[in-house]
Amino acid sequence: MKFNTKAIHSGQHPEETSGAVMPPIFQTSTYVQEAPNVNKGYDYARVGNPTRTALEKLIAGLEDADECACFASGCAAMDAFIKMYRPGDHIIASDDLYGGTYRMFTKVFEPFGIDFTFVDMTDISKVEEATTDQTKLIWIETPTNPLLRVVDIEALTGYAKSKGITTLVDNTFASPYLQMPLHLGADAVLHSTTKYLGGHSDVIGGAIATSNDEIMEQLRFQVKTTGAVPGPMDCYLTLRGIKTLHVRVQRAVENAKAIAEYLESHPQVGEVIYPGLKSHRQHEVAKKQMKDFGAMVSFTLKDDNVESAKEFMSSTSVFALAESLGGVESLINHPASMTHGSIPKEVREKVGLKDSLIRLSVGIEDSEDLIEDLEQAF
Numbered sequence: 001m002k003f004n005t006k007a008i009h010s011g012q013h014p015e016e017t018s019g020a021v022m023p024p025i026f027q028t029s030t031y032v033q034e035a036p037n038v039n040k041g042y043d044y045a046r047v048g049n050p051t052r053t054a055l056e057k058l059i060a061g062l063e064d065a066d067e068c069a070c071f072a073s074g075c076a077a078m079d080a081f082i083k084m085y086r087p088g089d090h091i092i093a094s095d096d097l098y099g100g101t102y103r104m105f106t107k108v109f110e111p112f113g114i115d116f117t118f119v120d121m122t123d124i125s126k127v128e129e130a131t132t133d134q135t136k137l138i139w140i141e142t143p144t145n146p147l148l149r150v151v152d153i154e155a156l157t158g159y160a161k162s163k164g165i166t167t168l169v170d171n172t173f174a175s176p177y178l179q180m181p182l183h184l185g186a187d188a189v190l191h192s193t194t195k196y197l198g199g200h201s202d203v204i205g206g207a208i209a210t211s212n213d214e215i216m217e218q219l220r221f222q223v224k225t226t227g228a229v230p231g232p233m234d235c236y237l238t239l240r241g242i243k244t245l246h247v248r249v250q251r252a253v254e255n256a257k258a259i260a261e262y263l264e265s266h267p268q269v270g271e272v273i274y275p276g277l278k279s280h281r282q283h284e285v286a287k288k289q290m291k292d293f294g295a296m297v298s299f300t301l302k303d304d305n306v307e308s309a310k311e312f313m314s315s316t317s318v319f320a321l322a323e324s325l326g327g328v329e330s331l332i333n334h335p336a337s338m339t340h341g342s343i344p345k346e347v348r349e350k351v352g353l354k355d356s357l358i359r360l361s362v363g364i365e366d367s368e369d370l371i372e373d374l375e376q377a378f
């Protein structure tokens, strides 16, 4: 099956008792057993729920993975994954990554004795230098957030394999429609389904897909034991969202391209960062590993001043000033004070995240209206 068909049908079948075409919301906490420990595959809803199973099968299909485990949020999925590691283990992560990931690694897991090194993964020699005998995991985020750097997944997973190191790709920014990390050698792929998969900014969720049985067994153990699971209604909403993933992302990417070109030729704009622009430093890598270039665009104003950037962000009306991304509606965001406020200023500056940076999550409105909205803000 090809992608668009999979987005609608993968792992989905009519419900058995009624023939309902869409998966019902199984709002139950427990399941009747025929005899002690004899059941229909479900015993208690922390462990499993048929609506959640339908979602897990759909995401696994999209990532071409054997299995997927869903969580209450992207952060809950990350938390479950890192709990596979032990004090003394070393993990290498991108230095430009989701603010909440950085916060979890440094504030929750470092105090428990897991070591992290954050490096610019666009330069693979930096990853090689950071590798120690204790390195167990390379945590890749690409395109990165919010600087939209593109990491060569295949090169990095090739290196990791030669050292026996596990690799995980946070694929939230690209979505499986644009990028398939498992095909590029990654062991696991993670999503905040809150973003493109859900796609309508109305539900929080997370997922990890893998074809590695050992990893999946540990994740299922985490699901059962620590219980950060999504409710059936949330699973239903995410399922409903995914069925239009390809149509939404395709349209959002078209809009993002038009906006990136508009911004690049605007006299009041400083730098425009969009992997689809020839001026982007990893444009060729993006072309190689992504089907298209995504719908996130970051830029600075020519005067490079924080106050005028903030004024700009408060002057749009179609673009809503809000955190998050990947929904049908366009959003504008100030990473330094909003999504990446939990990263200390010195660390932000070191990776090149300026306080004047503006990040756009481009939605599926008419591009003329979006550009007009930006124009009046200038």
Ligand SMILES: *Cc1c(COP(=O)(O)O)cnc(C)c1O
Pocket: 073, 074, 075, 076, 098, 100, 101, 141, 145, 170, 172, 173, 191, 192, 193, 194, 195, 204, 205, 206
């Ligand atoms: C939002 C996000 C997360 C965290 O997901 P939540 O669903 O908000 O917990 C992780 N990684 C990336 C890249 C994100 O954008």
